[in-house]
Amino acid sequence: MKKNVGIAMGVSTIVYLAYAVVQPTYSYELLDKRFDAHKYAESYRYFRGITPDYLSSFPFNTRILSSWMAAHLPFNDLKTDFIWLNGAFVVLTVGLLTLIWQKLHLRLSVIGLGLFWLLFHWKGLVRMYLPDPVTADVGSYFWLTLLLFFGVIESKNRLFVVIVAVLGTLQKESFIAVVGCMTLWNGVNGVVFNQSKRPFFIALSALLVALLVYYLASHFFPPPTSDWRNNSLVTLLRVAKRYLVEPELLARIPISWLLAFGTLWIAVSPNKHCTSFSLCVFKEKGVQNPPLLQGEGDSGGEVNTHLQIQLIVWLFLSVFGGGDTSRILFNGMPFVLTYLLLKLNQQPTWVTGYVFLMSLPLMRLHEVEPDLGRFPSETHRWCVECWTMSESWGYAVYALAVLAGYYYLLRHFNVIGGGKTQDIQARR
Secondary structure: OOHHHHHHHHHHHHHHHHHHHHHOOOOOOOOOOOOOOOHEEEEEHHHHHHOOOOOOOOOHHOHHHHHHHHHHOOOOOOOOOHHHHHHHHHHHHHHHHHHHHHHHHOHHHHHHHHHHHHHOOOOOOOOOOOOOOOOHEEEEEEEHHHHHHHHHHHHHHHHHHHHHHHHHHHHHHOHHHHHHHHHHHHHHHOOOOOOOOOOHHHHHHHHHHHHHHHHHHHHHOOOOOOOOOHHHHHHHHHHHHHHHHHHHHHHHHHHHHHHHHHHHHHHHHOOHHHHHHHHHHHHOOOOOOOOOOOOOOOOHHHHHHHHHHHHHHHHHHHHOOOOOHHHHHHOHHHHHHHHHHHHHHHHHHHHHHHHHHHHHHOOOOOOOOOOOOOOHHHHHHHOOHHHHHHHHHHHHHHHHHHHHHHHHHHHHHHHHHHHHHHHHHHHH
């Protein structure tokens, strides 16, 4: 198990360094001021002592952890400091995810598919952030993965959840929603299903600490201008109003979801045959997952339900969290991708190969994102949410074709498998 983790971390290091050489980074001095990087740069300059006043606006003012860490690196350059910091987070995240997926008894082919998507997709962990490295997103993947590890997988060390909640909240405030859902789920388990209430109290403690940390960060690092609209609820309502005024924007959401996780969504398609298949496999191999949340669980038990809840949370945040749908959904990658891989692991082995092949046309492996500071006209092409319906419909057709092919092959292989089984039973 440790060997595979080391290999995954080594491969991710090589991939990250290789793309760092060939991938252009944005020229921030020329980049549109609406890009988030300018806000994080303000925090970085403050923590490095370049500017005397803290000028980062809401909601970026409380996202201080990455900027503070980058400011203490020795390279004395905004982009270089963030590139090295992000690289460390990428390698740690990949290693920890590999460990988690092995503890969930995923096949190596499924783990390999997940890592390939993370490292090579243009909206993934490496290629989405090397062009625009000044961000808080990359660090949040690590803290969310650590929360998944301590809160769901390694249930004996749940007290670490409180520490992770502090660091994750200082990374991005969306961490509070994740901890809140974990608290709610453990509360339901404790009250409705009469299971141990200890996980609920630990999760509740983590939630309360996260809220306190967020309040303190808001107090000590306030935005430069005070405005009653500077809160997350107003942001959600503002986005909801936008959908009411422009309902055609709703049609773009499925395409953004598709670009976030590609053909991995096949894993959650309705299929009664694969459910029975997975149960048979687990029974034959005697596979059981470690304690998850409350007591023992298998692939369809506690961890599955918790990940489903987190999937719903991130789907909601992607729609109402600010308009950058594909990126925000991918921000929940530790939970969402783990859920999709867990479901894919319950399918026949050939489905993993099919998902891999069908994902390739979505990944833009033959090109790298240009410097959008010097070439702003290219921004539209690399912004999924900027596409018109005429530019998006091809992806919708492709997704439907892939799904149809999946069901055709599933029926084909099921008929063949069923025929072979009948022949064997007849001979007996």
